[in-house]
Amino acid sequence: MVTDSAQVVIVGSGMGGGTLAWGLAQRGIDTLVLERGEVLPREPENWSPRAVFVDRRYKPDETWLDDDGNEFHPGVHYVVGGNTKVYGASLPRLRERDFGRTEYPSGASPAWPFTYAELETYYGQAESLYRVHGTVGEDPSEPWRSQPFPYGPLPHEPYIAEMMRRLEEQGLHPSSTSMGIDVRPGGTCVRCQTCDGFPCRLGAKSDAETCALGPALAGGSVRLLTGARVRSIELDDHGRVARLTGDVNGEPLVVDGAAFVLSAGAVNSAALMLASRTDDHPLGVGNSSGLVGRNYMVHNNTHLAAVHPRRRNDVVFQKTMCVNDFYADMGDGYPGGTLQLIGKVQGSMMKTHATRAPERLLDRMAARSVEWLVMTEDLPSVHNRITVDANGRINVSWRRTNYDRHEALLAQAKRILRKAGYTGIFEQRFGIDMNSHMCGTAVAGTDPATSVLDPWCRSHDVPNLFVVDSAFFPSSGAQNPALTIAAQALRVAAETDWTSAA
Template identity: 50%
Template sequence: MRDYLPEDVDPGSLVTVDGELDTDVLIIGSGMGGSALAWALRNSGARVLVVERGGFLPREPENSRPEEMHLKGRYKNAGSWYDGSTGRPFAPGTYYWVGGNTRFYGAMLPRFRRSDFMEVPHAEGVSQAWPFTYDDLEPYYGEMERVLQVHGQVGEDPTEPPHSTPYPHPALPHEPVIERFSESLRRQGMHPFHTPNAMNVTTLADRAAVTAADGCPDNTGMKSDAENRLLIPALNAGVQLLTHARATRLITSADGTKVVAAEVEHEGRTIRINAHRFALAAGSVNSAALLLKSSSDQHPEGLGNSSGLLGRNYMVHNSTFFVGVNPLRTNRTKWQKTLGLNDFYEAGNGVPYPLGNLQMLGKLQAPMLKPARPWAPMWALKFMSARSIDIYLTSEDLPSRDNRVRVDGDRIIIDWQPNNLRAHHELVSRVTKLVRRSGYPLTFTQRMGIETNSHMCGTAVAGTDPAHSVLDPQCRSHDVGNLWLADSSFFPSSAALNPALTIGANALRIAPSIVDGLDG
């Protein structure tokens, strides 16, 4: 399955008797951002160490059994965060495994639209401009698509930005039920397209093997994730990985201008990892929490927080699971996540303001529906899911200072009130009409709440003005010269598309700045 094995390189064995370990570049977190950065630095000549608080997720038959994931919580290991408005704990939709959340994603890898990098008026506010443009990121999008083996097709989606390189693989074809849905959307004047997807399936048997891979781990290797496509090649090239290691604090120099070490809990003791450059990629919430917990006399409100914005502007998409059911028609689709629709993504042509994105979900099964409808008998959920098409709707969540991450000791507190809901409700309404006209008279919706935060971003926004941003355009701290963030924390806006490809592309973009002037 992979050349590298965890026991091949054990940085923990290099820890001195005094509990110290030295490296040139320390990357904290092995999700899309951390693994893409490790991949980009694999041949830099620098010593690169990735620290991951989890371990390798086992490849086992239970990976593809939705009841294990969704009913038994087999791979849930993030503990509890707390809702700031109620004080109640909740289980976040994030995972501490090598590869991070990408082990569970549906491999949907769109580029953000050109407008997503600009200031855009919305129904209930303004989406902020980014400190760089789509054109600045475009070459790195192409490189990430190549490495992640993305399947796609340019020219179908009117909002698709220009590509300097084609998709490396042709789009995955629709199966018959989804093709029929696509044709119905076209007859209604829409422009459905084949989604950019990194599921490397060829036969129907391949598709059957990964049916549950949107939301569950994949034990086949056909899903491109951060572990198998980015981190493993980086490890084979000499990058090191320390698993089961939780970073608890960053330590600065006496004057507070640079980070000199990270304190990490590993195998029952606290070790110190000394490095020249530090890159956080622990996820938008955990990266902000680590910086907030790293306060000092020079940084009393959290490390690198002179703007007061660290932890603020937390964004997570307004999202709805949408199910259309035809009781008389069975849906035998195996890999359903091949169709998208962006006709409502930008204002214009009867769309008064941006509404958001439609994409198919991987084929829902009864155990996936049960948590949302615990009162429904399994026989009814099986009947429903066998006859449904399953859709994921996302609308942009706008930046707000009041939506934020806070810490209280080891507790992570999330203050979040969704906004821009008028646009999201309009998106759901329009899609309801399209789906019913396509032959699915029964529709059911479930809007996601505070615990569904797989698209979280924005807690350490990048910008050109240190008074109004935490990071500079290269995602380096304005306040701390050798500290970068390589996850979605830097996003000034959330867009309304899956962020994984943008996170990875940006990690490639900023990688040269991290090793610039560093003697390997």
């Protein structure tokens, strides 16, 4: 049996856990990070579209089940750094209005238990930690900030600059995407074509291992145990977490501590709480509200490939521009969402969905296409939930919410692209397996009856249990989640009295 202990024990080393570890390291707090995966190797396959997208080299074999019992491969990566090892490194802030209640024709997005102003300092710290490149004054939806971006925006390649001009001619305000790749003077990023969805072979992507966990480990107060899968949370007679149990490389694992933080990702953190049920806690640990696993959100997302028959797209690093003109209002009084360029798609990457199309044809199409992500907010619903069955399998019940707004923004995006000369537009709507923006399964709030965590991500029920990952999101907004996860992790690290948590 392997035993260990620390003042603070963190489960998971992704955006939430890795960043929290960095924050605790700044305070010299004795911290142990338990990560079920291993360090992702730097190897030629990092940048192979076939290895990454077709052979799923860095994804687990694990499948989850939908409502009808069908298996699917979820968007998770069990490695040191979690999903950030392959993420697109687009690191925008949520907008100020996302922290308040937002009305939609089909429902409402609830307010957060803290304001944008309360998180703003930590957004700035997270941007420094994750080396975010961006600029102010271009984006009509941008929130106020107390300090500039740490680094200037990524330049647009000629094809994108020309596209930007075509959008501006339509009266739009395309702006620079806030990006976490290391193109600082002396930075190691070579701006390759295999970034979004791929690990970085050069360590130049601002992932949680590179920017947060690695520096935290170097400080000496933080330790990392890899291959360590936590399976259960055990409470003592006073209703506090006594220890975590699981296994490490085939051996039983028992870890004691004073405070325990779940940062296993929205679904796995909730699964851990649900699976740790006892006679005293029949709904699972920290679940007196019955809300653990519920309010599962993933954004409403669609990829668009827009083909211009006469323009070859020779871009290498495509993900530099977004359009947020419709974020706050689509012209009908209700919010829309964001349009973002994504990493340049190659023919072999399309093979995962266009399985019957010959790769040569897909390559020809990719040479003339530019790819966008259309992202709108989905709404929390208690019916959208994850559960864990008797065999420990994760089940996901999911129905789209607020989808009329997505249809509206999608139609608008297509109109804009056609006007810009793109005659062929192909869409791929995200299904249950494209859930990389998962959040909301242990929402934060002030009322223990309607939320799982307090505004600092501490369980309302169990005083030494925290959940610091995307599970705390009370609503999803319509911007990529990672910077907000990091900012909140820094806030929790700095504002929690970890001695009294013990």
